Amino acid sequence: MSLVVRHADGETVIDALPGRTLRDVLREHGLSPYTRLTERANCGGRGLCATCGVRIREGPGPDHWHDRLADRFGYPRLSCQVDVRAGMVVELDEEKVVWGRRESERVE
Template sequence: MSESDGSSGDESTVTVTVVDGDTTTALTATRGTVLRDLLLDHGLSPYSALTERLNCGGRGLCATCGVRLHDGPEADHWHDRLADRFGYPRLSCQVTIDGDMTVRLVEDKRVWGGRE
């Protein structure tokens, strides 16, 4: 386990555990932060090699920043509700961090990610 930030014990911060293949990283995030922004700020990309540069910039339009949430907030974006229902990755740009969560970056990602 590699630790990027230490937890301050502050109620406005939470821990986001990111699983990327065999690597697990614990990040401290401020409540209200967008998950996509947190990942990119720490050098963890929710994108595939192709969509790293070709994406909508976090507006929820291209569906290329998919991640698997294991204990995150309920889906409230239309795409995330459908993704949750049919087993597709959730859009990290549409997930607002409101508590501790575990996120798995999608391995073998093509453009949108496959069903689970």
């Protein structure tokens, strides 16, 4: 299945197996959800540090407690808590310093 990832250099289409975590798939294809600092200092995909945030433009709704709160308040969703499913379009949050900004704070 195809996963479309939007990033600073354009768009990348990835063939991914359903059911894997989005964080792992992104990292395996050289598209890290982390900043330079948090690439090394993170919780390893356990949903604790909130540094692997991405914007899911098309795909599954939030089902993890953190993602429900993030969605409610406009923050990025944790890629370590999202399973890859068909028809996903994901945007890497290139503007974050450590954690992602709220949607309303994005600079276009």
